[in-house]
Amino acid sequence: MRRLLLAATVVALALPATAGAHPLGNFTVNQYARIQVAPTGVDIRFVLDQAEIPTLQMVQAHDRDGSGRLEGAELTAVRDQLARDITGRIALTVGGRPARLAVTGATLALPRGQGGLATTRLDLALHADGVRLSGTPEQLAYRSGYAADRVRVPPQVLRRAVSAGKRRPGGATSGVLSTSQGVSSVSAN
Secondary structure, three states: OHHHHHHHHHHHHHOOOOOOOOOOOOOOEEEEEEEEEEOOEEEEEEEEEEOHHHHHHHHHHHOOOOOOOOOOHHHHHHHHHHHHHHHOOEEEEEOOEEEEEEEEEEEEEOOEOHHHOEOEEEEEEEEEEOOOOOOOOEEEEEEEOOOOOOOOOOOEEEEEOOOOOEEOHHHOEEEEEEEEOOEEEEEEO
8 A cells, every 4th residue: 555655646746737827828918907986087997918928028028137037126127117107008098088097006017827937916006187077978088009019818898897887976076997908888877
């Protein structure tokens, strides 16, 4: 019995370890935008998820101290650069007019993925400056051109929250529109 257990252990250790891949592939660059519409304005939560390979490329390009990791000032600089790159490649129009998006919060994390390699998760809070919605219907349109040349999930509307369309004081409505990639639009009143 002892020899059988020892043999099974040796065989198990000799077999190559298999690990599941990143859910969408080790090369993917994915993004998500949740658009919150309220009488006081429009807010967007933008999330960037990069798999292991694009994260490795990013780390290699920005690792100034040669540690193989992004830490401290390096991580802050990459977060700020990603925020600038993304806000420069996404657009929101309200009533046909472009809205300037201001970053109101940003966090960057590099959680471990497959093979001990890091992945990227950037979470941006954006606010459409100067946008106030009245009781009249407005057409909102969102477009992302960020990382358009990278492998990713096709555009699709993920969810329109049940709160969308509920009347608020003053006759205005509020709602939520969530998108993955691409172009989406919704009427809000």
